[in-house]
Amino acid sequence: MQNKKLHFRKNDKFSLSMIKALSARAMNHLTIVRPETLLSWQRRFIKNFWSYKHKTTGRRSVNRDIKNLILEMKQENYLWGCKKIANELKKININIHYTTVNRIINTFRKQGLIQPNGSWKKFFKMHWESLFAMDFMTVDTLFGKRLYLLIILELKSRKVAYWKLTENPSREFIRQQLIDFTYDNDSPKTLIYDNAPQFTSIDYSDYGITGVNISFASPNMNTYVERLNGTVRREALDHFLLFSEKQIKNIVSEFVEYYNTKRMHQGINKIPDAETQENLGVIKKMKILSGLHHHYYRSSA
Numbered sequence: 001m002q003n004k005k006l007h008f009r010k011n012d013k014f015s016l017s018m019i020k021a022l023s024a025r026a027m028n029h030l031t032i033v034r035p036e037t038l039l040s041w042q043r044r045f046i047k048n049f050w051s052y053k054h055k056t057t058g059r060r061s062v063n064r065d066i067k068n069l070i071l072e073m074k075q076e077n078y079l080w081g082c083k084k085i086a087n088e089l090k091k092i093n094i095n096i097h098y099t100t101v102n103r104i105i106n107t108f109r110k111q112g113l114i115q116p117n118g119s120w121k122k123f124f125k126m127h128w129e130s131l132f133a134m135d136f137m138t139v140d141t142l143f144g145k146r147l148y149l150l151i152i153l154e155l156k157s158r159k160v161a162y163w164k165l166t167e168n169p170s171r172e173f174i175r176q177q178l179i180d181f182t183y184d185n186d187s188p189k190t191l192i193y194d195n196a197p198q199f200t201s202i203d204y205s206d207y208g209i210t211g212v213n214i215s216f217a218s219p220n221m222n223t224y225v226e227r228l229n230g231t232v233r234r235e236a237l238d239h240f241l242l243f244s245e246k247q248i249k250n251i252v253s254e255f256v257e258y259y260n261t262k263r264m265h266q267g268i269n270k271i272p273d274a275e276t277q278e279n280l281g282v283i284k285k286m287k288i289l290s291g292l293h294h295h296y297y298r299s300s301a
Contacts, residue, residue, distance in 0.1 A: 131155045133192040133225040141242045153225045158265045159272035178207045258288045262295045
């Protein structure tokens with residue numbers, strides 16, 4: 001029993017601490033606890049004695065429905081600050097101080113529910129009807145010749161609006177393609193592009209286009225056309241031995257026609273320029289790129 005650890009109640013600890021405080025000699029006759037243990041008890045008692053204990057309810061918590069309403073107001077009106085939102089709440093008989101609104105907004109922002117005012121997602125939403133993205137992708141032949149494929153993608157429909165293959169991707173080449181791109185459609189356009197010097201040295205307003213230059217080393221800001229570049233490689237070019245510019249043009253031309261009119265796009269769950277399909281009839285199939293893909297359809301003939 002000598003090595004068994006003793007468990008003391010609160011009163012026992014207090015009594016032993018008082019004995020230690022009143023008579024140090026008395027501790028010579030007590031061997032049930034170590035001196036440092038008694039000292040720690042004493043410090044704890046003093047700390048607890050001088051600690052102010054009180055119960056308070058604090059400020060009233062804000063109802064969850066009101067918090068969600070503040071989130072909705074901020075998401076739909078990103079120019080509004082906390083004072084503006086607090087004033088709007090007063091109009092519907094909800095009186096909350098603007099500092100509380102600010103605290104709630106900051107909490108939602110830390111949770112990722114509120115995007116920064118100039119977020120890329122909000123930019124897309126505001127310009128979705130007229131938004132296009134442009135990029136180059138390289139294509140190498142079996143004989144070491146490098147070609148450049150320019151692609152302009154309409155983001156809303158995922159339709160390849162324009163493409164061109166060249167060996168010399170100069171600024172003059174881009175100028176001519178912008179003229180051709182805007183020739184048949186004079187409606188306002190917003191065009192996203194990266195920091196290639198051929199893109200950044202052009203005044204897009206000359207062509208009725210609003211140019212948007214993405215940040216350096218940020219391909220995610222041009223993610224739609226970057227993904228398309230990968231699709232062209234994975235679903236077409238990577239499966240052929242590439243010999244000449246003419247062959248590559250034929251492959252890209254056939255794939256783009258398939259991409260725009262026959263291929264289902266998961267992102268929008270539809271085909272950009274879908275052809276009219278028969279509801280009844282015999283199911284037939286069409287070979288795409290020599291049987292690399294197939295298009296299935298109904299025909300009454």
